[in-house]
Amino acid sequence: MQIKEGINLVNFILPTGVLEYFTITKIDQAEEQLNIYLDENNVIPQEYINDKVISKGFYEESRIQDFPIRGKAVYLYVRRRRWLNESIGEYICRDWTLVANGTRMTQEFASFKKVISRFQAGKL
Numbered sequence: 001m002q003i004k005e006g007i008n009l010v011n012f013i014l015p016t017g018v019l020e021y022f023t024i025t026k027i028d029q030a031e032e033q034l035n036i037y038l039d040e041n042n043v044i045p046q047e048y049i050n051d052k053v054i055s056k057g058f059y060e061e062s063r064i065q066d067f068p069i070r071g072k073a074v075y076l077y078v079r080r081r082r083w084l085n086e087s088i089g090e091y092i093c094r095d096w097t098l099v100a101n102g103t104r105m106t107q108e109f110a111s112f113k114k115v116i117s118r119f120q121a122g123k124l
Contacts, residue, residue, distance in 0.1 A: 010036060013069065033073040040081040045094045051087040058082060059093065064115050
């Protein structure tokens with residue numbers, strides 16, 4: 001499946017709010033499953049907006065099983081972005097507990113956020 005063809009449909013499949021923070025990079029379909037690949041957008045987390053922060057790629061990809069669709073397993077392959085905060089000399093990532101503050105999110109997005117927050121990225 002081409003990405004452009006599938007994005008509109010995937011908007012209905014993904015938890016509401018996911019595409020505010022992630023970009024779909026690939027969608028592929030096997031006989032028994034649908035795989036959706038998501039990369040976190042390169043938007044510096046608000047709490048570090050005044051620091052000197054440089055994107056340093058992504059942490060290791062996480063695989064999250066989502067609701068099945070028409071008998072096919074659905075997997076989200078999520079790559080969380082990492083930044084080097086040169087002000088403190090440490091790698092940082094988005095704090096998903098802060099994303100929820102002051103925003104309205106669906107239960108689906110809250111569940112998605114909870115799952116990706118479990119994958120604590122270590123320092124390299």
